[in-house]
Amino acid sequence: VTDADSTPYAAPNFVKGIKNLNTGAITWTNTPILGANGNIENVECASSRVLISSSTDAAVFYNDDPNQDQDEWVKVALTHTPSTNHNALFMLNSREGYLACNAGYILKTVDGGSTWNEVHSATLTAENILAVYAYDKKLVVAVGANGVILKSTNGGESWLDITEVTTVGNTSLLVVKIPRPKEIYIGTSNGRIYRSVNEGDTFTRVSFTGDSVGTVDDIDFCGPCGGDVMWILHNDAGPRARILRDLSGGAGGADVEVVMDYTQVIGAGIDLNALACCDVNEAVAVGELQG
Numbered sequence: 403v404t405d406a407d408s409t410p411y412a413a414p415n416f417v418k419g420i421k422n423l424n425t426g427a428i429t430w431t432n433t434p435i436l437g438a439n440g441n442i443e444n445v446e447c448a449s450s451r452v453l454i455s456s457s458t459d460a461a462v463f464y465n466d467d468p469n470q471d472q473d474e475w476v477k478v479a480l481t482h483t484p485s486t487n488h489n490a491l492f493m494l495n496s497r498e499g500y501l502a503c504n505a506g507y508i509l510k511t512v513d514g515g516s517t518w519n520e521v522h523s524a525t526l527t528a529e530n531i532l533a534v535y536a537y538d539k540k541l542v543v544a545v546g547a548n549g550v551i552l553k554s555t556n557g558g559e560s561w562l563d564i565t566e567v568t569t570v571g572n573t574s575l576l577v578v579k580i581p582r583p584k585e586i587y588i589g590t591s592n593g594r595i596y597r598s599v600n601e602g603d604t605f606t607r608v609s610f611t612g613d614s615v616g617t618v619d620d621i622d623f624c625g626p627c628g629g630d631v632m633w634i635l636h637n638d639a640g641p642r643a644r645i646l647r648d649l650s651g652g653a654g655g656a657d658v659e660v661v662m663d664y665t666q667v668i669g670a671g672i673d674l675n676a677l678a679c680c681d682v683n684e685a686v687a688v689g690e691l692q693g
Contacts (some may be wrong), residue, residue: 589618642671
């Protein structure tokens, strides 16, 4: 790994890694996102376009330059403030995407992020929307503070309030299991997972040892049959992270095993924010500064 530029900038930093397929080396570059003044909470790729969102700036930025030149970021000012949650921005494809915003607003783009229009305007809820996920052009699910869950079956033209999970926690994590659109999983800020097998009509709790404390911060699925194994990132009240694996693919219970305990990697524990599984036996996670 070589570092082309390891100096942080006054503006938010854009870090990019490119792997040389001949040598296997990864070259990292660090450039400023000019025009942005606040933290960047989200990043998405939409074909060759890269999009980011900033709650402080109340804006989305996009860059069409192949190298994301620092002078090529285009700011799109928004009428509503994006959520700071890292699942707030979701791009379904190169054209269509959604943005979860505060105070009950959801925005949609159909031109790759150049313009954004309201598709939910605090009609069913005024809670902060924290995460949004589109399974396809029609099925869209959004979750937010105090357990709110919204669903659209027509690409955001209309919404249903399907909130029914009794929880004091915020629903800040959302996954629609591919290729099973009827299965929806949410993680909460009080350390629980809920699962629907009927597109959100009803939810049941997915239990695992040590749940109901801390936060469930990420879920991912791997396997040849639509995700035979569910990986779970769970932080306790410390916060200290642990990683679990559900061999049933999301049913919970006795099939959930702890594959990385709180102090297994770092003695004092570490707060992790996101997880991705590479296959059923390999996962990666990233998180907070340590030391």
